[in-house]
Amino acid sequence: MSTELKGLIHYQSIPAEIKRLGITQQECATMLGCSLSGLTHRIKANKPQLHFAILGLASYLKKDEDNLVRHG
Numbered sequence: 549m550s551t552e553l554k555g556l557i558h559y560q561s562i563p564a565e566i567k568r569l570g571i572t573q574q575e576c577a578t579m580l581g582c583s584l585s586g587l588t589h590r591i592k593a594n595k596p597q598l599h600f601a602i603l604g605l606a607s608y609l610k611k612d613e614d615n616l617v618r619h620g
């Protein structure tokens with residue numbers, strides 16, 4: 549895969565997106581099946597997997613995607 553982010557999504561700020569969804573980070577962690585410290589670790593790691601998980605959560609909660617940048 550090239551260094552471009554083709555086909556990936558990337559939130560500018562995952563904590564801001566969680567807040568925009570109207571849930572706490574603890575609630576988000578519970579919905580994603582991890583601990584709060586696990587969620588914090590995943591946020592700091594900033595890997596595509598969590599961005600896709602947040603997209604799925606946002607879709608599930610049916611919120612707008614103003615904080616989302618789509619590549620590809």
